[in-house]
Amino acid sequence: MENIYLVAGVKGGVGKSMVSMSLVDFLMNEDKNVLLVETDNSNPDVLKCYGGVTTAVALNLDHVDGWMDLITHCDNHRNHVVVINSAARNDHAVQMYGDRLQQALPLLKRKLITFWVINRQRDCIELLRNFLDQIPESKTNIVMNTYFGNQEKFVTYNNSQTKKYIEQLGGKSLVFPEVADRVADDFYIKRMTIEKAAEDFPIGNRIELLRWRGEVKKMFEEVIE
Numbered sequence: 001m002e003n004i005y006l007v008a009g010v011k012g013g014v015g016k017s018m019v020s021m022s023l024v025d026f027l028m029n030e031d032k033n034v035l036l037v038e039t040d041n042s043n044p045d046v047l048k049c050y051g052g053v054t055t056a057v058a059l060n061l062d063h064v065d066g067w068m069d070l071i072t073h074c075d076n077h078r079n080h081v082v083v084i085n086s087a088a089r090n091d092h093a094v095q096m097y098g099d100r101l102q103q104a105l106p107l108l109k110r111k112l113i114t115f116w117v118i119n120r121q122r123d124c125i126e127l128l129r130n131f132l133d134q135i136p137e138s139k140t141n142i143v144m145n146t147y148f149g150n151q152e153k154f155v156t157y158n159n160s161q162t163k164k165y166i167e168q169l170g171g172k173s174l175v176f177p178e179v180a181d182r183v184a185d186d187f188y189i190k191r192m193t194i195e196k197a198a199e200d201f202p203i204g205n206r207i208e209l210l211r212w213r214g215e216v217k218k219m220f221e222e223v224i225e
């Protein structure tokens with residue numbers, strides 16, 4: 001059965017939506033059927049970009065009904081890889097209801113793989129520890145978003161016990177590449193898919209977009225067969 005990918009990180013603005021969009025783009029290019037689950041109700045940016053090109057659903061995970069629907073959608077789309085884009089500050093909801101998803105995994109016969117997106121600040125790691133306690137069944141990878149500085153600048157994470165723990169559990173510490181602001185702004189503001197942007201952009205922007213997309217592909221290939 002196909003995996004469930006959860007793109008999380010709790011903090012606002014760390015790059016969760018960017019990672020979700022690039023994951024959907026990567027999986028679609030691998031000819032996967034993708035079910036996009038948008039859980040950011042206040043700013044459903046991934047749904048706006050990808051809702052037209054893949055199966056997609058918006059759910060409210062602040063309420064237990066949203067978690068029940070999530071599990072049912074996973075069951076109803078058995079040949080779909082599931083990508084869940086998280087809203088900021090959903091830690092309380094995960095703490096309240098996350099055990100439902102965890103309990104459903106063996107019944108769904110699916111694995112839960114988390115991409116935990118971080119910037120350079122310490123609280124990203126503290127929130128991660130809570131998540132690991134709440135959903136220990138998840139195989140969790142860290143995504144250092146180099147929009148906030150190169151990999152060496154992630155000192156708190158690089159020196160943390162949490163990094164050792166993640167890697168002991170078989171998770172990876174991944175490096176998410178930065179793309180030029182102009183290119184990121186373009187597909188965000190125009191609500192385009194990465195695929196469409198790669199077709200429509202002027203050549204200078206397109207070259208930058210394709211470079212970034214190639215780097216992103218290498219990153220995901222480290223963890224997705």
Ligand SMILES: Nc1ncnc2c1ncn2[C@@H]1O[C@H](COP(=O)(O)OP(=O)(O)OP(=O)(O)O)[C@@H](O)[C@H]1O
Pocket residue numbers: 011012013014015016017018019040043086087088145146147176177178179180181184185188
């Ligand atoms: N790797 C990157 N390269 C270029 N720009 C980036 C990158 N990561 C993030 N950004 C910029 O930071 C902004 C915020 O990123 P994004 O919307 O993905 O964060 P988020 O975690 O989803 O935020 P929210 O919590 O509000 O949903 C983006 O609009 C983009 O301009």
Ligand SMILES: [Mg+2]
Pocket residue numbers: 016017018040045086087
């Ligand atoms: Mg977002």
